[in-house]
Amino acid sequence: MSVFLKNKSLKYKLAISHISMIIIPLILLGLAELVWHEINTQYEAPQNLRVEEVVKQSIGITSELDNVISNNPAQLADNRYLQKLNQQADQRSLFVIVEKAGRIDYVPDRIDRGKLISSITQLKSGTNPGRHGYFLIKCRDFQFSDNTAGSIYLLTQERPRSPGVEWIFFAAVLMGLIINFIISYRVASNIIRPLGTLNKATTEIARGNLDHAIEIPSEDEVGELCRSYETMRLQLKEAQRLSRSYEKNRKELIANISHDLKTPITSIRGYVQGIMEGVASTPEKESKYIQTIYSNAVQMDRLIDELFLFSKLDLKQLAFDFEAVNIEDFLHDCVEDKGYDLGNKGINLSFASTYPSQAPVWADRQRLQRVMNNIMVNVEQHQDPGKEPATLQIILSETDDEAVIEIKDNGQGISQENLPYIFDRLYRGDPARTSPSKGSGLGLSIAKQIVEAHGGRIWAESEIGVGTSMFFTLKKMLAESGTGSIKNTGETVNENHIDS
Numbered sequence: 001m002s003v004f005l006k007n008k009s010l011k012y013k014l015a016i017s018h019i020s021m022i023i024i025p026l027i028l029l030g031l032a033e034l035v036w037h038e039i040n041t042q043y044e045a046p047q048n049l050r051v052e053e054v055v056k057q058s059i060g061i062t063s064e065l066d067n068v069i070s071n072n073p074a075q076l077a078d079n080r081y082l083q084k085l086n087q088q089a090d091q092r093s094l095f096v097i098v099e100k101a102g103r104i105d106y107v108p109d110r111i112d113r114g115k116l117i118s119s120i121t122q123l124k125s126g127t128n129p130g131r132h133g134y135f136l137i138k139c140r141d142f143q144f145s146d147n148t149a150g151s152i153y154l155l156t157q158e159r160p161r162s163p164g165v166e167w168i169f170f171a172a173v174l175m176g177l178i179i180n181f182i183i184s185y186r187v188a189s190n191i192i193r194p195l196g197t198l199n200k201a202t203t204e205i206a207r208g209n210l211d212h213a214i215e216i217p218s219e220d221e222v223g224e225l226c227r228s229y230e231t232m233r234l235q236l237k238e239a240q241r242l243s244r245s246y247e248k249n250r251k252e253l254i255a256n257i258s259h260d261l262k263t264p265i266t267s268i269r270g271y272v273q274g275i276m277e278g279v280a281s282t283p284e285k286e287s288k289y290i291q292t293i294y295s296n297a298v299q300m301d302r303l304i305d306e307l308f309l310f311s312k313l314d315l316k317q318l319a320f321d322f323e324a325v326n327i328e329d330f331l332h333d334c335v336e337d338k339g340y341d342l343g344n345k346g347i348n349l350s351f352a353s354t355y356p357s358q359a360p361v362w363a364d365r366q367r368l369q370r371v372m373n374n375i376m377v378n379v380e381q382h383q384d385p386g387k388e389p390a391t392l393q394i395i396l397s398e399t400d401d402e403a404v405i406e407i408k409d410n411g412q413g414i415s416q417e418n419l420p421y422i423f424d425r426l427y428r429g430d431p432a433r434t435s436p437s438k439g440s441g442l443g444l445s446i447a448k449q450i451v452e453a454h455g456g457r458i459w460a461e462s463e464i465g466v467g468t469s470m471f472f473t474l475k476k477m478l479a480e481s482g483t484g485s486i487k488n489t490g491e492t493v494n495e496n497h498i499d500s
Contacts, residue, residue, distance in 0.1 A: 024183075025176030058137050058154055061089055061096075065152060069142040076152060077144060082106050089154070094137065099151040100144065194222045198229055210237040260303055264296035271296075306442040309370075313449040320367060320453060324360040324477055327403050328353050331394055334372050347380065348389050353396040361403050361474040367450045368474075372407075374443035375470050379409045382468075387411075402456070402473040409469075414462040422460060423448040447472070 064085070068075050075081045076098055086108045089095050097116065098106040104120065107113045119134050138154040197214055204212035210233055214226055271289045280286035312318040335351045342349045376392065383390045387410055395406040414422060423444045451458040451472045462468035 024179050025173065028176045028179075029173070058089075058094055061085070061094065061154060062138050065096075065138070065140060065154070069140055069152070073142050073150075074145045076142070076150065077105075079106060083108075094154055094156050097153050097155065099153070101148050101150070105150070191222055194226055198226055201229060201233070205233065205236070210240060257307065261300065264300045264303075267296045268293050303442075306446065310442050310446050310449075313446065313453070318453075320364040322362050322364055325363045325365060325368070326358075327361045327363075327405075327474065328355055328358065328396060330365070330368070331372075331396055331405065334369070335394060338373075338376060342376070342380065342392065345380065346388070346390055347383065347392050349392045349394070351394045351396075355396045355398050355403065357398055357476070359398075359403070359476040362477050363454055363474055368454075371447045371450050371472065374447045375407050378443055379407065379411060379468070379470075382411050382414075383409070384412045384465075398476070399473075401476055403476060404471060404473050407470045408467065410467040413464040413466055414460070414468055415464055416462075419460060419462055423458065 077100075082096060082098065086096050090108075090110075095108045095111060096106075097104060097108070097111070099120075104113070104117055107116055116134060135156050136153060137156055139151060141149070141151050144150050201212050201214045213233070214230060271293050274280055275286060275289055280289045309318070331351055331353070335349055339349045379392055391410050393406075393408045395408060397404045397406070448458050451474075455475045456473040458470070458472040460468060460470050
């Protein structure tokens with residue numbers, strides 16, 4: 001049965017079990033009928049052979065009866081004698097009864113008197129067996145000592161006693177019930193046991209234990225339910241892990257923001273106090289103090305602006321205005337806008353393009369400009385002072401469905417251990433955060449979220465002492481439909497956000 005039920009659906013198992021509960025008892029009853037018939041066939045000898053054998057066995061008893069009738073008929077009224085005679089006859093499957101004055105006077109204890117009386121008329125009529133299976137072998141009439149007419153009969157049964165059909169069928173029904181119980185138990189255990197395991201597992205989840213895994217017991221509906229539970233448990237565990245990670249990052253974010261805001265505020269307060277106390281005693285010194293206050297205020301304003309933008313990106317509340325953008329012309333404009341400013345800082349900016357398809361990209365110009373600015377500001381802040389001239393290259397290339405923009409510098413480089421974290425929020429590679437001039441630590445994180453909102457990818461490759469290359473991709477527009485892979489709906493960002 002287990003072979004038929006293995007890896008089958010629950011419906012199949014229930015159907016097989018119900019069919020088995022009907023068919024198996026019928027088969028057993030049929031077998032019981034065959035067994036009963038076979039047993040009776042073996043016990044039942046042909047009638048002529050049976051009579052012949054019994055007659056041969058009865059010769060000695062018949063001779064004794066004839067002798068008693070002739071010489072001492074009074075013994076036939078003696079029950080003790082008749083009991084002794086029947087003991088001898090019983091060894092030959094015979095028995096003796098005595099009739100006196102038309103009534104049965106003596107019947108052995110093992111014979112049913114009622115059944116015998118109802119068959120006696122038929123027995124007297126000939127050699128046919130009686131209605132209850134009694135067969136007449138010999139009959140002798142005689143006179144009792146009181147001259148009362150009597151008869152003595154030597155009888156046998158038509159066939160030896162065989163096992164009762166009731167017992168055979170009872171055994172068959174009992175066997176059917178046992179088999180049905182076993183089948184029902186097996187099927188029920190395939191359902192109840194996994195459900196019990198599943199109930200225990202859900203109780204563990206209710207207690208907050210998400211590490212209690214369960215095994216998949218089968219491939220049926222119950223197994224599918226257990227598999228769905230296990231998937232849910234893993235998802236909840238991952239959600240719990242992310243929740244803890246978000247909570248940790250939230251606390252770190254608050255601490256880092258506090259640190260980054262406190263530094264310029266402390267500086268502003270110090271210089272304002274110096275002016276108030278007359279420390280800036282000359283116009284030149286006062287102008288220097290005011291310039292420092294202004295620079296710190298600008299730094300605070302930039303930090304707050306980036307925090308606000310980052311928050312809107314993180315909450316999917318920043319609207320995008322997508323349009324078809326000629327990416328080659330866009331990058332040319334970026335080089336022209338930033339080239340003069342970077343040149344004054346000793347950085348040579350250049351542009352190279354291998355973009356034969358000239359396919360436009362679907363992008364938000366303003367947000368894309370923010371990505372370029374954030375990456376170039378990051379490059380500017382991490383130049384290697386020992387290298388002259390400092391270079392910054394913007395390289396445009398393409399794949400089948402994407403434009404690939406590379407921004408390559410010859411700066412200090414980033415270690416491989418820090419490289420995976422450079423796009424995390426407030427990451428500056430400065431654990432003590434003692435260098436506010438290195439930026440807020442949000443620039444690359446903002447760039448990543450904007451690129452991913454465009455359906456692109458962003459990554460970095462770097463080597464210490466050689467330089468760093470920042471890459472990001474943008475989806476090309478579909479030439480056949482004239483639309484981009486991201487619809488210009490003006491809706492807020494609703495996909496792919498940074499996990500910190």
